[in-house]
Amino acid sequence: MIRAHALTKRFPAGKGETRTAVDAIDFVVEPGRVTGFLGPNGAGKSTTMRMILGLDAPTSGTVSVNGHRYADSPAPLREIGALLDAHAIHPGRSARDHLRWLAASNGIPTTRVGEVLDLVGLESVAGQRAGRFSLGMGQRLGIAAAMLGDPPVVVLDEPVNGLDPEGIRWVRTFARQLADEGRTVFISSHLMSEMALMADHLLVIGRGQILADCSMTEFMSDHATSYVRVKAPALGDAATLLGGRGLDVSRVDDEIRVVGLDAAAIGDTLFRHGLAVHELTLVRSSLEDAFMTLTADSVEYHAMTEGAAR
């Protein structure tokens, strides 16, 4: 498992000032499930992952993989496999040569190269230069490299960024398989929609702080609210009536939004009081909305106007 305690990273920000990228965070990434590491751009995901892998030194605090610091591991690739930057591959080298070189420099038998190429479905193109690979093939090669040491812990930074739906599905299935094999799987993303389909557990980060650490199911029930949209000619009367019953009623433009009773019961109540109803719809807020709400205060660069965001 991965365990972070009071993990902090500050970067120099000029004029003797510092910028806190990761702010004293505590978390545990458990084996046997996919943990999604979710946060808007600049939230601190990559910095955290780099500290897990010993590529950045924490300013303070600790992070361990299977009980010890990554840097203290005698055989790091057998301990933890990582995909941080899929483009960090020599473009002139073939996929097979790239993996052979990695295996040789890490004391891993070259027979493993064929196995990981098979695992990610690149066997047929293994002789081609990696520089010619599509984004999806590059991601697969990066994942093959991560799996060389058959590690119990796998860390993937934005593995589906820029992939087509087929590539996304492949990564999702692969991550699930790794978790089912009992491995610790830690995957970052800035898109809730991806995590909703991939992760069992969620760690949400914003401005370097943990905003949520819970199961995906818990996140859904806590944050994805729903309401019933009511449109009626006598909207004010309908709002007064429903509000009088202790329901949470808010008026937005030409509709009222009601929380606390299902659509059928609301319709019946209005009917019994002779109020006509033109629309009665259950509206579920999407998980993406829930994530945006949770991280709204921690997004680094807000669009200046709504129009600019489009």
Ligand SMILES: Nc1ncnc2c1ncn2[C@@H]1O[C@H](COP(=O)(O)OP(=O)(O)OP(=O)(O)O)[C@@H](O)[C@H]1O
């Ligand atoms: N080497 C560095 N020097 C200075 N500041 C840095 C450095 N690396 C990251 N930062 C800053 O730390 C903060 C967190 O960055 P980080 O890359 O970890 O975020 P992220 O969540 O991975 O975002 P993204 O999804 O955009 O990659 C940002 O404000 C970033 O500008």
